[in-house]
Amino acid sequence: MGNLVWHEYARFVSIAANCYAMWAAFWGIYYRKFFWDFLHGIVRAPGGIQPAASDSIFISIIVKAPVVQLLSFVLAFVILSLERPLPFLKDSSIHRSFPIRIVLLLLQTFLGMLFYQLPASFEAARAAGDLHFFPSTVHTHAEDGIDFEIRLCPALQKKPAAPAPEFDAVEDASPAKAPQDPFAPPYTPGLFLGEVKDEFEGREYVVLFNKYSVVPHHFLIVTKEFQSQTAPLFPADLVQVYLFLVAAKKAGRTFFAFYNCGDLSGASQPHKHVQILPLDDPDGPPVEKLAREAKTDREDQPFSLPLPYANHVRRLPASLPRAAPEALEPALAAASMAVLDLAIQTVRHAPAHPRGPPSYNVLLTLEHVHCVPRARECAALALAPGGDALPVNALGFAGMLLVKGEREMDAVVARGVRSVLAESPNMPSRAGVDEASLVQNRGAKSRELACPAGVQNVEARGIGASEPEAETRDVEDLTNTSH
Template sequence: MGNLIWHDWARFVSITASVYAVWAGYWGIFYRKFFWDFVGGIVRDPGGLQAPASAALFINVIVKIPLIQIFVMLHALFVLALEWPLPLMKNLSIYRSIVVRIVLLVSQASIAILFYQARFLSHVRLPRSYETALSSGDLLFFPSTVHKHVESDIEFEIRLCPALQKKPKLPTPHFEPSVPAGDGGNRKKDDPFAPPYIPALFVGELRDDEEGDEYVVLLNKYSVVPSHFLLVTKELKSQASPLFPCDLVQTYLLLLAARKAGQSFFAFYNCGDRSGASQHHKHVQFIPTENGDGPPIETLARSKRLESDDKAFSLTQLPYANHIRRVPSFTLSTNRSTLEETLSQTFMMLLDLVISTVRHDPTHPPGPPSYNVILTLEHMHLIPRKCDEHVLKETGERLGVNALGYTGMLLVKSERELEAVKREGVLGILSAVGLPNVHEKQIRTKAWEVDEHGISCM
């Protein structure tokens, strides 16, 4: 009886291990990484870990083509057929062989450890990382209160955070379309996103296996909203550069991963020196929302009735220029090329409209256009900018405005500033740092080019 119990226990362990191997191989196809790339690897600054040349074979059969993952799945399915067993297997001699089982299980385990068997996405680690960083003192949280302010039937959220008055004032960043890497010591001094990273703020790494671009996910050191995190390029890239296809894909995948985990986030990007950006190293920011409706601007965008969802549109009730396009419903299993093509075309379409809007404004400062990008699972927004600050008429104080302001979420540092913003009007402030809404004029002048992808500005 004892031998029978041990035999069944061993069989169940074998079945469990094989089911896990199938599952690991499946996800390993989507998230490809050679597990042992750190052996003999080179740490680049910037760039992170680079696999050694000796690992080229494994990179080819794991990352470029997921042969190992597929083989592990087939191998595990064979073990399951043997242990379950399938009726056909009972008639084979290997079904009664302990040696065959040992060889199969050992080989299965040996091959499976060649690739990462699980993908610990940033959203899984985020709550734990946030609490750890907060308790260690590496993350500074500034308590705040949200004040609802209705203006033109739009409910804005003005967040009052007096503690921000004590936040160290950051030097004005220098924005260039391309930036030199520089030496490690000076770069770390000028770039808070350069390695080595503060361990408590480091959430994880991401790699775009199609393009090879690498990113790190970091918690925002100065946090007003819990779990505010950043997607930062490992390589030093300029915040004045547009979002590239791989940037858009990784950003959207994080939003999808958060939704799968039951959390609601939106992303925003401040591009250029008049966008409200505070750092020159390229980074996309993510903010959670208390409800699943997203930021206030999403309520307006969602309510817009369109003849076709593949065309760009503007919320014409807003006095400042805004360009929006609906994003189709995607999931984590959506083909990457489809996701990249859709997001890239959407971004370029809206960027064309931003440039067209700038050309319609003779008072726009010279130089490359600055703009804000807001990305949710449903919409992409681009808002052209004229300046990054607004001088409040009542107090003479300078109010910085970045993409969050255009989501309908403005940040103030004092009661006095709060009342001044309410009296002057949020829409007036956003209009002052943005550009006039010339959507109707663009239509009247027939500056549209209709193609198979939708509408883009000529």
């Protein structure tokens, strides 16, 4: 009797393990990585590690072609067909053979140890309670040729309310009195995915799962040392984020990045972090369709999309995803600083902009850099006479709105997504304005903003760099006076 109990227990363990193996192998096809590349590899810019030449065979059969994942999937199916025997296998010599089972299970163990299982990490973090996942449904709302996404997530109503981030308090407070930083070590084990270091500037970053996820595998790139969320993205930040997008594309997945800068941008934490979100649509977020259709005289000419709020876009070189890491920094820095320069000009000429440093949202895809200046608190958008508000951050300007209930969704649809988005930044649209002429009117020295040296000056001063003295005073006025 005892032997029968142990036999049934072992069979159930085998069934459970191979069900997991099939699930892990399926996701391993999308997230291709040789798990043991860190043993001989060299730590460089992300994907994180440059595998050693001795690992080339594993890179070929796991990353370049998912051979190991497919074998693991098929092998799991074979083992399950023995444990819950198919009719033609029942009572056969293969079905009764323990040695065959042992060999197959050992082979499955070996295959499963070879490839990295990010979704398994996500599920493990969720099971441990380190990560909270809120299920949602996506509704497509077509408006003026754009298929906006409205994600309905009623479960978010149960999410603990977080206090509004106090950027100045964090920057000015002593370490003993500073608010708790969720991105500071020690890191929650289930959320921690790894660390990366910029090869050229030495900046270090931590990769963490988003603790409160509405979309699976939503993760963050966080500066290891504290930097303020009011600071612009520096060249090293842009390079690291872009390389993650490139790595995802090579693995057959589409991700895009967004950055909420400043206290009016929808940022939830004062510690500098860029968010990276997976997409089911290989064409990217909804606004990318508009960006691709935009016509410019030159590839490096900034432009605005025909949307009812101020926005600035710069197209990236088509060859950039294939470029070496050292070639990424000049192109990304030039594009980022071009749109940031225009966003600051928009803020400077906006009477509604409140006192303080500029707030804006940045979207980064493999093809474009978008920047949307903000003049209104993200949650100050009234949807109904009762005073309800809809928080809008960078995701909204990517064409992806998040609502917590049917009433909010009905209000958004009734008003129109474009109108809702126009109310949040409270910035007039510059569509139709010659963006190139705005840049040229800044004078020859303003073009230094588009080079990495200019970005380093941004880090020192916080907003602009390498400008004529009169222009510098204009920028400083943003932090010292109210319009």
